[in-house]
Amino acid sequence: MAIESVARRYVRALLAVATERGEEDAALEALRGLQQLWGSLPELRHAMGNPQIPSDRRLAVLLRVVGSAAPECVCQFMRVLVRHSRVDVLRYAGDLMAQALDEARGVRHATVTSAMALTDAQRQAVAEALREALQCEIILETRVEPAMIGGVAVRIGDLVVDGSIRQRLESIRRHLERERELRAQAVEG
Amino acid sequence: MLKPEEVTSVLKQELSAFETTLEMVHVGTVLEVGDGIARVHGLGGAMASELVEFSSGVMGIVLNLEEDNVGVILLGPDNEIGEGDEVRTTGRISETRVGEALFGRVVNPLGEPLDGKGEILGDARRPLEYPAPGVIERQPVCEPLQTGLKVVDSVIPIGRGQRELIIGDRQIGKSALAIDTIINQRGQGVQCIYVAIGQKMSTVARTRAVLEQHGALEYTCIVAATASDPPALQYIAPYAGCAIGEEVRDRGGHALVIYDDLSKHANAYREVSLLLRRPPGREAFPGDIFNLHSRLLERAAKLSDANGGGSLTALPIVETQEGDFSAYIPTNLVSITDGQIYLEPDLFYAGQRPAVNVGMSVSRVGSAAQTGIMKRVAGRLKLDLAHYREFAAFAQFASDLDVSTQAILSRGERMMEVLKQDQYAPMSAVDQAITIFAGTQGFWDQVEVAAIRRLEPQLLEYIHSHYPELVRRLNETLRLDDPDAETLRQAMGDFFKQHAAGQPGQ
Known part of the structure; x- marks a missing residue:
């Protein structure tokens, strides 16, 4: 099974436990930190994948990395990962935890890209419209991309609503190309 | 070369059919592609057998919906698609x-x-x-x-x-x-x-x-x-x-x-x-x-x-x-x-x-x-042929056969010959019926097997030219009544008599 779907299951289980204890934000914080370390420290990855190091020593290292400030459920999570040789789940754990938490809270992140910076009123309007359309809480993130010429494009997960001038010009271009092809075919025929 | 005002009118004409609507699409990225299929990450809202569009313009059909990816079969060349390309849903089910x-x-x-x-x-x-x-x-x-x-x-x-x-x-x-x-x-x-x-x-x-x-x-x-x-x-x-x-x-x-x-x-x-x-x-x-x-x-x-x-x-x-x-x-x-x-x-x-x-x-x-005519004419044909095959199989071992067996064999052989037909030469229902009628009524038994395919068009020609009224009636009703069957039998009797006398179809 792909490691990502494995990670998703582990993280869901952790989230359930953390929610019970009211520690979900602290757990997210810890997992984010771990994911970053995992990405930036090849030594950590090698050590965790090395069967010559006994598992209790590997666990000890992980627990020290996590630190004493981390909630109990995260320490427990490390024990589970080491016992099942699934420490590589950490590669995705932070992102997946954030996703799962958003899902549980009914929150979605939207990236709004526009040619010029949006005013507060515009941001409000966009957020309101999205909340209306998707029936969930929206956390907006804005980006400016002058190449879009005008309009806005919104991306929420896989969902894209592109109302930019650039996209419209692009679809006009495609339309004209198709017309030209059909005409050329008709002339040949 | 077009004049500027002509360019404008061409553009106007082509753009008249163009309209944009703001639509929500699901997007994903290509994980792997090759051999006419692609795996796409994302596309969370894709439907089974939905059409999806790749950024190169190639279309695909969603065939597999899995937890974190979607299997797409490609309806165009896969060499224009690369890993990381964007894929969008179209909201349309595959259609033609x-x-x-x-x-x-x-x-x-x-x-x-x-x-x-x-x-x-x-x-x-x-x-x-x-x-x-x-x-x-x-x-x-x-x-x-x-x-x-x-x-x-x-x-x-x-x-x-x-x-x-x-x-x-x-x-x-x-x-x-x-x-x-x-x-x-x-x-x-x-x-x-x-x-x-x-x-x-x-x-x-x-x-x-x-x-x-x-x-x-x-x-x-x-x-x-x-x-x-x-x-x-x-x-x-x-x-x-x-x-x-x-x-x-x-x-x-x-x-x-x-x-x-x-x-x-x-x-x-x-x-x-x-x-x-x-x-x-x-x-x-x-x-x-x-x-x-x-x-x-x-x-x-x-x-x-x-x-x-x-x-x-x-x-x-x-x-x-x-x-x-x-x-x-x-x-x-x-x-x-x-x-x-x-x-x-x-x-x-x-x-x-x-x-x-x-x-x-x-x-x-x-x-x-x-059709009624074929039902009447060919009703026994399948049974006759089955009989023929049965006897033909064991007649291979026996040299002296009794008369009735010989009759079955010769009838079967002729019917098989009648069922032969050239490519690209379909026959009308009535013509088919006439030929097969000649067989089931035993008229073909009077001629050599090898002559059947040569005589068949002559027989049809004879019936068409001498009995146009009968053929017209058969074509209209597609039924063979007793009097018509009798006429047909007589016509065939005449034809085969003439043929035996050496002047077929005259």
Whole structure:
């Protein structure tokens, strides 16, 4: 099974436990930190994948990395990962935890890209419209991309609503190309 | 060179059809691509068998929905797609173009022209997958579909709305039989769709030329997914052909669709299924291969009069290897269809063409789908032939046979000769009936076997010129009453007498 779907299951289980204890934000914080370390420290990855190091020593290292400030459920999570040789789940754990938490809270992140910076009123309007359309809480993130010429494009997960001038010009271009092809075919025929 | 104001008017004209609406699309990114399939990450909102568009403009159909990725089969070249490309949903279920404008044309399974005759007008579209009509919407098959082949129309009659399998080894006339059937639909009000799956482009071109030469192209649509097309196109080709036929059927018309051939279709589906990592079953075909073919063939139907009375007849073709009709795909299709026409290499090489093995072929609709005249004339034919085969088998060992056995053998031999027919020479129901009547009444017993094929056109010519009134009446009613049968018998008596006297047909 792909490691990502494995990670998703582990993280869901952790989230359930953390929610019970009211520690979900602290757990997210810890997992984010771990994911970053995992990405930036090849030594950590090698050590965790090395069967010559006994598992209790590997666990000890992980627990020290996590630190004493981390909630109990995260320490427990490390024990589970080491016992099942699934420490590589950490590669995705932070992102997946954030996703799962958003899902549980009914929150979605939207990236709004526009040619010029949006005013507060515009941001409000966009957020309101999205909340209306998707029936969930929206956390907006804005980006400016002058190449879009005008309009806005919104991306929420896989969902894209592109109302930019650039996209419209692009679809006009495609339309004209198709017309030209059909005409050329008709002339040949 | 265009003048500026002309450019403006051209642009205006072309843009008049253009409109944009703000729409929500789901997007994903390509994880891997190759061999006609792609795996896409994201596309969380994709539907099964939805059309998706890659950033290069190639379209695909969603076939696998998995937890964190989607398996897509590509309807175009995969070399323009790269890892990380964006994929968008279109909100449309895979569909094809349908309608009158397709007849006389060669198109790909998406309804795009392949014959260089320009754009196909009209934008009627139908989904590729569509539920088959239910019990209430149907009626039993009752009208005949004339193939124009004596051996089929007399012994294995096919009705409009039936599904009759054509089965046999390679190169023994399976497609020829189907094409003769198309040619015979001229003036019969049946629109034909010929679906070429996994064939060579040259073969498709030849088929088209043959149809055109015999004036059959105008009411025929050729849907071609050739061997060089991606397997996804070969996989959807029969569904596209079926959708085109359904459009005719639902408007109250009659359609005939030929799937040439479903073994290649099964192979294309096996290919995409294995690439999408679906578990293989028998002969490495995926588990739903039976459903794949049965949901296709179930769409052939004769609708009730309340629903317009239209029909869609299906003639699927399946190729066997060395006569092994107990392989997986052939047995599946035999069990799905309402009968099969079994073509045999031994008969083919012995000069019996069309090489139909009458004993192993069957039409489960039976004489309900036969014209009155043929029912009367050929009623005993199947039994006679069965008798003949039985005796012929053991007559090989015995040298002295009694008179009655000899009679059965000589009758059978002559009937087999009568059932021979040239390619591209379909016969009308009445002409077939006359020839076979001469056989069952024993007239052919008076002449040499070798002379039968030479005399057959002379006999028909004689009857047509001496008894035009009778022929006209038969053509109109398609029934043979006792007085007419008597007239026919007399006419034949005269003809064969004259022939024996050395002046046939005069």
